[in-house]
Amino acid sequence: MKFVIITGLSGAGKSQAMKCMEDLGFYCVDNLPPVLIPKFAELCFSNRGEIQKIALVIDIRGRKFFNDLFKSLDQLKNNGYKYEILFLDASDETLIKRFKETRRVHPLNTEGRIIDGINSERQRLEELKLRADKIINTSDMTPGELKEEIKKVYIEGTNNNIIISVLSFGFKKGIPLDADLVFDVRFLPNPHYIPELKEFTGNDKNVRDYVMKWPESIDFVKKLNDLIDFLIPYYEREGKYQLVIAIGCTGGKHRSVTVANILYDYLKEKGHRVKINHRDVPK
Structure with a gap:
């Protein structure tokens, strides 16, 4: 079974990545509370082969629940469940531009400057990025290019080609x-x-x-x-x-x-x- 956790910076393209994974046949769940990941994995791995590809989007939208993520990842490992982490990143300039174009507020700083929210999020995600199996920087990517990169990694098997x-x-x-x-x-x-x-x-x-x-x-x-x-x-x-x-x-x-x-x-x-x-x- 392929079990992928999609995470990364707000505005880096996680929603687009999830849509791509759905197109590739993955069963996708967005913003699942991290504390539920081990139980969800148990259900998926015991489904007698009915579901072979799973993708979860986990990020700081979970607020205080996000703090349970590392404990849940350790529990997955201890229970023998194999998983991969796909981390989406982008430059500060790109993220600010995307937030302004969509008129969205940053989830960690709804009333202040966007850059302050980005800096805070980078700090909170630093350890998770170090654990990532794949890191894709979407700064110069169109949605179509991101889809092609994900296809190459998870379908075409070229993930060792930098x-x-x-x-x-x-x-x-x-x-x-x-x-x-x-x-x-x-x-x-x-x-x-x-x-x-x-x-x-x-x-x-x-x-x-x-x-x-x-x-x-x-x-x-x-x-x-x-x-x-x-x-x-x-x-x-x-x-x-x-x-x-x-x-x-x-x-x-x-x-x-x-x-x-x-x-x-x-x-x-x-x-x-x-x-x-x-x-x-x-x-």
Whole structure:
């Protein structure tokens, strides 16, 4: 039997994940009080094979009942019931944007600032995130992309194939909060100071050709590819499900975009599950 507990940050996509699990044939229960999980598991595991896939959404909406979760998880383990935890995460900026777009209030801070509720929730979920078997960061995902990722994990059996997100950014707007690896390419010659290139981006051939015509650019890209090739198997061995590689320059429009695109093409050609996002390039 597949027994999955879906949890994570409010606004990170748990409801969408549950809908996806239902489409995949899971029997889903939303916001079950954690103290009831062991009894519910007992009923499911003793149903003589009638229900083979279960998904529970458990989060801080349970208020004080949420405090029973770890005790219930330990009881599941002691009773010999196998389960997986799927944790959905997203950046603070993404969560704030989603709350504002939907005009929802944060369940931990109904009268104050959204960010205060997010910070409080992150602290309460920190230990649970450490226990998670799978972590999906939905910051740059559409509902359709989240569904595809869940299908790959729970149906297609590719859960050992790490998801790599390559992200370009500008240091002047801050380092991405969800970055696992950050590389600074501000040492490369800057097209910003070339009048005929200033208004273009690293997505344009003229800028890419300029950035990559220097020996230090070629050497850096080669060493970067070699390092990522070295690291990926070890991240997969440790059970990491998603890797965010951030490439930064001053403004996030020229050098970082060029290098990020080259890394993306390299990883895609090698058959990795890879996405790319240029944070500071105007959409």
